[in-house]
Amino acid sequence: MITVSGKSVCWREGMTVADLLKQIDDSQAYAVVRINDSYVTRPNFGKTVIPDNSEVFLIPMIAGG
Amino acid sequence: MDAKTKETFIGGKGYDLWLLWNAVKPTTKWNDPENEICIAAGPLGGTPIYPGSGKSIVTTLSPTTATVIDSNVGGYFGPYLKFSGFDALEIQGKTSNNVVIFIDGVDQKIQLFESTGLPDDAYELSATLTEYFAAGKPRSISVVSTGPGAKNTLIGCLNFTWYDVKRKRARYKQAGRGGIGTVFADKGIKALVARWDNVTADTNNPANKSALKNVAKLHSREIVELDPKQNEMRRIGTTHLVTIMNDHDLLPTHNFRYGQHREAPNIGQAVYRPLFDPGFDGCWMGCTVACSHGIKDFVPLTGPYKGQNVFVDGPEYETIAGCGSNLGIFDPHTVVEMNFYCDTYGLDTISAGTAIAFAMECYELGLINETHTGGLRLNFGNRLGALELVHQMAKGEGFGHVVGQGVRKMKEIFAKDFGADRKIMQDVGMEAKGLEFSEYMTKESLAQQGGYGLALKGPQHDEAWLIFMDMVHNFIPTFEQKAEALHWFPMFRTWFGLCGLCKLPWNDIIPEDNKDTSEPAKIMKHVQWYAEYFSSVTGRKTTPDDLIKMSEVVYNFQRIFNLRMGFGRREHDAIPYRAVGPVTEEEYLSREERYDKQLAEFHKVDINGKSTAEKIAILRQHREEQYEKLKNAVYNRRGWSSDGIPNLKTVKRLGIDFPEILELLKTHGVA
Numbered sequence A: 001m002i003t004v005s006g007k008s009v010c011w012r013e014g015m016t017v018a019d020l021l022k023q024i025d026d027s028q029a030y031a032v033v034r035i036n037d038s039y040v041t042r043p044n045f046g047k048t049v050i051p052d053n054s055e056v057f058l059i060p061m062i063a064g065g
Numbered sequence B: 001m002d003a004k005t006k007e008t009f010i011g012g013k014g015y016d017l018w019l020l021w022n023a024v025k026p027t028t029k030w031n032d033p034e035n036e037i038c039i040a041a042g043p044l045g046g047t048p049i050y051p052g053s054g055k056s057i058v059t060t061l062s063p064t065t066a067t068v069i070d071s072n073v074g075g076y077f078g079p080y081l082k083f084s085g086f087d088a089l090e091i092q093g094k095t096s097n098n099v100v101i102f103i104d105g106v107d108q109k110i111q112l113f114e115s116t117g118l119p120d121d122a123y124e125l126s127a128t129l130t131e132y133f134a135a136g137k138p139r140s141i142s143v144v145s146t147g148p149g150a151k152n153t154l155i156g157c158l159n160f161t162w163y164d165v166k167r168k169r170a171r172y173k174q175a176g177r178g179g180i181g182t183v184f185a186d187k188g189i190k191a192l193v194a195r196w197d198n199v200t201a202d203t204n205n206p207a208n209k210s211a212l213k214n215v216a217k218l219h220s221r222e223i224v225e226l227d228p229k230q231n232e233m234r235r236i237g238t239t240h241l242v243t244i245m246n247d248h249d250l251l252p253t254h255n256f257r258y259g260q261h262r263e264a265p266n267i268g269q270a271v272y273r274p275l276f277d278p279g280f281d282g283c284w285m286g287c288t289v290a291c292s293h294g295i296k297d298f299v300p301l302t303g304p305y306k307g308q309n310v311f312v313d314g315p316e317y318e319t320i321a322g323c324g325s326n327l328g329i330f331d332p333h334t335v336v337e338m339n340f341y342c343d344t345y346g347l348d349t350i351s352a353g354t355a356i357a358f359a360m361e362c363y364e365l366g367l368i369n370e371t372h373t374g375g376l377r378l379n380f381g382n383r384l385g386a387l388e389l390v391h392q393m394a395k396g397e398g399f400g401h402v403v404g405q406g407v408r409k410m411k412e413i414f415a416k417d418f419g420a421d422r423k424i425m426q427d428v429g430m431e432a433k434g435l436e437f438s439e440y441m442t443k444e445s446l447a448q449q450g451g452y453g454l455a456l457k458g459p460q461h462d463e464a465w466l467i468f469m470d471m472v473h474n475f476i477p478t479f480e481q482k483a484e485a486l487h488w489f490p491m492f493r494t495w496f497g498l499c500g501l502c503k504l505p506w507n508d509i510i511p512e513d514n515k516d517t518s519e520p521a522k523i524m525k526h527v528q529w530y531a532e533y534f535s536s537v538t539g540r541k542t543t544p545d546d547l548i549k550m551s552e553v554v555y556n557f558q559r560i561f562n563l564r565m566g567f568g569r570r571e572h573d574a575i576p577y578r579a580v581g582p583v584t585e586e587e588y589l590s591r592e593e594r595y596d597k598q599l600a601e602f603h604k605v606d607i608n609g610k611s612t613a614e615k616i617a618i619l620r621q622h623r624e625e626q627y628e629k630l631k632n633a634v635y636n637r638r639g640w641s642s643d644g645i646p647n648l649k650t651v652k653r654l655g656i657d658f659p660e661i662l663e664l665l666k667t668h669g670v671a
């Protein structure tokens, strides 16, 4: 099990960030997520595997900076 | 201020500009006595219960751009100045007496001290003056000062203090851009000190306290709830941006040649997180973002503080990129040391970083050599070389003295005195309007090229940061959409400067339901809160559209101010080609697939058989054309002529059709 922005989501072996975003079907276009203390960006979504028991945070980043 | 002026210029930057406009002439130079430094807090500044409400806005005529510069800075000075009875401070004239100006709101007096024997650098001076004036209450003091670097370069900054009760020390934030510290030093001012006692929700005298409390609570609570789930700015400041920018090819490295480097994680949040001293780091009271972190017990390896334990305020993203990756330096310790000494010496970390990066590139290109640099081998990555330049800037000695003149003047010196090629320096010297670029890559974002190039004061991202909207999310694909973004975002961001606010609480922590709104980039829920906040403090019923109109008035006035000083036209919105596309073959080849694809698919160019040099030239022609088209679209949206001058209809609509403005416009063919 992992939590995604505070909500529990089932975890499966080999699950990537890209898989997760497809699964939760969120309408927002995320470019960045945080897994525990590490930031993962869109170019790496497909190759970053989420470990079990992770806390995942979906980070809306649009016009900051 | 009479009622009409108040309604027109609102406060903060608006008041500063109006005071400065009335003080200077078109011929005034930055170091003339009549040039002024204006500081104002804005009507909302000094509210302790609404996050990010303690900014001071500082303006002057800049030594590097020769026209108006403005900077938005934290620390307690602006609010204390206002509570002492002054909406704005206007400093004119010059003295040779190292004056300390003490504005004492508690005892209601102003004193001017001639000073001798005070420390030269801001680190010690801030602590000394805080202790001297505190009368046992150091939190009641805020000091504004600079350092020897400001006197000996053109890129001096001002340090504004706030007292950190837990750590028992004066901390500071910087009004960095455009050499305001240099003007301050040139005036012979040693420091400004403001004193005020307790601050409560009543101190700013809000028109409707209960409405203020309601909206402040909503925003404050949301930040406390969501920041830990989003960027954790309360824990790591803006350091998370380093690897995020790096992954998107947006982190400047090697004088903006590239946007990515494999060693970038060495200067990212994972490294700084454990270095930051945990605790409350709000640069104004009650700011729940509290992102102004610092490092304690840091031991510099060079300079006058070598081997001593010091506290360093920072680093933030801009300093890490400017004094780190953009110099090819990926050592976190060097970045912190550059940060410490730049602040202490009163140097802007962004301009210092971008200027050193330019010098390093010129050295690597063979445009300058050791005979010019005083023996320094200025290859990218030379950590001690970069630090040595900072120390030389402080002393006004050696090659550091040349670098401290900023990129525009360096180009002139290198060409005239060292015979360096002007054309290549024009392409890679990262300045526009005379101001050094802040630290984002713009090659793949036309909208952000406009965000920098069309910014009134020069390439600082505080007007518009559209890279993600444009390049990553592709929300604004057409010229019209980019122009609309380059209208709305600079206007809304300007509003923070009118009111004495920090923009971070607006769009660095985002409501969970924001994604369901029609324009997620604007964070309209927060914009609505800001309108309510303004209404509750001033008693002037305000809608989100009113906020944009307030800014439009001051924004256009500033553009016209530039025009009055001999700038503010289309030609002044030019940017170096390094900001637009690949200058060298090395740059093109490093992203060959991307550029080839763009030429073939987007510009429909047959690239078969073309050399790299030919492809660079064709791409350049297309990209430069696009930038010019963008200018047309933005000028049109803003109600400006094709030469970038606000037209009559615009100044009338905004109520700034004063006789002297109409006269000025007439001399520029606008009638």
Ligand code: SF4
Residues within 6 Å of the ligand: B051, B052, B053, B054, B074, B281, B282, B283, B284, B287, B288, B289, B290, B291, B292, B502, B503, B504, B505
């Ligand atoms: S968000 Fe950060 S910079 Fe802005 S006021 Fe708060 S502490 Fe200061």
